[in-house]
């Protein structure tokens with residue numbers, strides 16, 4: 001989808017592109033975020049702290065007697081959080097425009113009233129799109145002191161804006177927890 005095709009003048013594209021480039025520049029509003037990947041796109045290992053169910057590949061909630069953080073039977077393993085696995089090097093830090101205020105969102109034709117409260121929009125160059133597609137969550141690391149360490153999951157497909165030679169990816173996210 002390219003919502004700028006045919007409807008926007010070249011002059012407007014140029015202005016818009018400048019605005020987005022400014023948003024994404026290191027001196028602009030680009031925010032450091034951490035992308036955490038889905039298990040199936042990164043190599044993973046069974047948790048080293050609990051007994052992992054061999055079929056369901058989930059934590060059984062039992063300490064394996066060798067791991068670094070003992071816990072009592074039936075509680076949640078503190079190392080894998082019950083997932084049964086840890087993903088090595090599963091995080092990726094990158095910079096993108098994070099728009100927490102609905103007023104500053106780029107209109108991509110959504111009914112914003114139907115989005116969950118606390119939703120955010122990110123704007124980034126299209127080369128980060130594959131990382132976003134593979135993401136389990138996005139965590140805001142530093143947004144000038146705002147919303148630090150809140151986590152989000154992708155809400156819907158990525159919208160691409162093609163502005164001349166630059167492509168941008170617009171993504172909506174909802175709060176994870």
Ligand SMILES: [Zn+2]
Nearest residue numbers: 047050077080
């Ligand atoms: Zn575990």
